[in-house]
Amino acid sequence: MRFPATCPRCHHTVQADYTDSGIHDLRCEQCSGAFTVYLRKHKFEMLFDLGTRALMDGYAREAVSSFAASLERFFEFYTRASALEQAAQHGEDFEVAHARLEKTWKLITAQSERQLGAFAMQYLQRQGQPPDFLTPQTLGSEFRNRVIHRGYLPPRQEVEAYAARTFALIDRLLTELGDVASHAQLEQELIYARHMAQQGDEVIAVFEEHPGMFRVRRFGSRLPPKQQANKALPATHTNDAISFQAALRERGELLGQVFKSAGMDV
Numbered sequence: 108m109r110f111p112a113t114c115p116r117c118h119h120t121v122q123a124d125y126t127d128s129g130i131h132d133l134r135c136e137q138c139s140g141a142f143t144v145y146l147r148k149h150k151f152e153m154l155f156d157l158g159t160r161a162l163m164d165g166y167a168r169e170a171v172s173s174f175a176a177s178l179e180r181f182f183e184f185y186t187r188a189s190a191l192e193q194a195a196q197h198g199e200d201f202e203v204a205h206a207r208l209e210k211t212w213k214l215i216t217a218q219s220e221r222q223l224g225a226f227a228m229q230y231l232q233r234q235g236q237p238p239d240f241l242t243p244q245t246l247g248s249e250f251r252n253r254v255i256h257r258g259y260l261p262p263r264q265e266v267e268a269y270a271a272r273t274f275a276l277i278d279r280l281l282t283e284l285g286d287v288a289s290h291a292q293l294e295q296e297l298i299y300a301r302h303m304a305q306q307g308d309e310v311i312a313v314f315e316e317h318p319g320m321f322r323v324r325r326f327g328s329r330l331p332p333k334q335q336a337n338k339a340l341p342a343t344h345t346n347d348a349i350s351f352q353a354a355l356r357e358r359g360e361l362l363g364q365v366f367k368s369a370g371m372d373v
């Protein structure tokens with residue numbers, strides 16, 4: 108999966124492969140200058156956008172695995188942001204808190220059930236409410252497993268419904284997180300800063316933000332600050348299908364442009 112990057116020296120377009128880390132060390136084919144593109148986007152956003160793009164292009168089955176992976180990575184995002192928020196409240200140094208979190212995450216990284224457990228407890232602690240959406244029904248686990256593990260070929264409407272449900276859940280939790288999401292963003296910035304520090308002066312750093320389905324809702328929300336405080340929102344604050352379709356209308360075209368200009372060669 109690729110995206111077009113512009114050389115900061117001569118403006119030549121270079122095709123770059125999306126990396127897992129968001130760090131793209133590139134060399135321009137025209138002027139031979141080195142540059143690094145740092146993509147300010149989280150894994151869950153990337154995966155959800157890939158799923159949306161696959162759905163738009165008619166790859167309904169492939170879309171399901173991207174949406175499912177996006178939700179898992181979002182739970183990680185929430186857990187990290189929440190843990191870092193607590194560390195900040197205790198006056199801990201951010202780098203120390205990040206290092207501790209990394210060590211802890213290593214212990215649960217290979218087991219998604221452990222991660223889900225960590226998320227559930229963080230949610231309870233932060234919101235003061237049980238994460239009652241963690242049921243197989245709400246998460247669409249049965250559908251997901253049929254598609255991913257049993258080779259079920261779902262019709263588009265079923266995938267859209269699954270996408271809408273996943274979208275609504277992430278959207279709701281992002282709203283509940285509010286500005287706290289920036290703690291997880293800061294982690295990414297820290298990793299980028301470390302990479303930058305290792306590079307020579309000749310390498311130009313380029314920071315990019317690509318449009319996506321969740322872009323608008325990150326780092327603060329439409330809610331006034333008072334409502335952003337630790338209060339769980341009712342599960343019904345958005346209609347799944349309507350909010351997903353609205354986001355698709357608003358942002359789908361931009362999303363299409365980002366992916367299309369490099370070809371959807373997944």
Ligand SMILES: [Zn+2]
Nearest residue numbers: 114117135138
């Ligand atoms: Zn160049």
